[in-house]
Amino acid sequence: MRVTVSRKAHFNAAHRLYRPDWDDAKNENVFGKCANPHYHGHNYELIVSVTGAIDPETGYVMDMKVLKDLIVDHVENAFDHKNLNEQVLEFKQLIPTAENIAVVIYNKLRPHITPENDLEVVLYETPRNFVKYNGMSC
């Protein structure tokens, strides 16, 4: 029997989607308003889910306090009120799309989750646009 437990969190961050090897016209053509050189912000909503067996001793798949603290330490403290392009190392060479942000969050949390348990990250960039990553490489 495997059960999924989930924790919601959020952070506010600014970003700009662009490739330095493209000119402004091409960046605007591909990324639209998200290419704005002056950056713009999003209220990101995050759902982190861990799936595994229930520990017969505690009745938990994972202690939610531990999961909450992992998200605070590795995601909120790293991203909240930051300019992702300028202030977050992972996005120096990586375009901070919702897809890439979800993969970065997954990779930051994965080492701290019991290897037998599955991890999934859902990231809402807007109330209607969201992405999901569960570690599948292809």
Ligand code: NI
């Ligand atoms: Ni954007």
